[in-house]
Amino acid sequence: MRLVEIMWLAIAAISVVEVVYSWETDRNRSYLFAAFCALATFMYFFRKRQRFRYISRNQDKD
Secondary structure, eight states, X not given: OHXXXXXXXXXXXXXXXXXXXXXXXXXXXXXXXXXXXXXXXXXXXXXXXXXXXHHHHHHHHO
């Protein structure tokens, strides 16, 4: 499950790089990648929270 979290962070990092590189040439593309970055950041925290819930549920069962 941590691998998925790391994947979302990687997508966010790649999106930030694309925003920086394409800001001057293509603003629409930059806005699209900024939205991807926001989505990836949200998904990272969502999946992290979901993983912690899963862990705490499994500990409560024991």
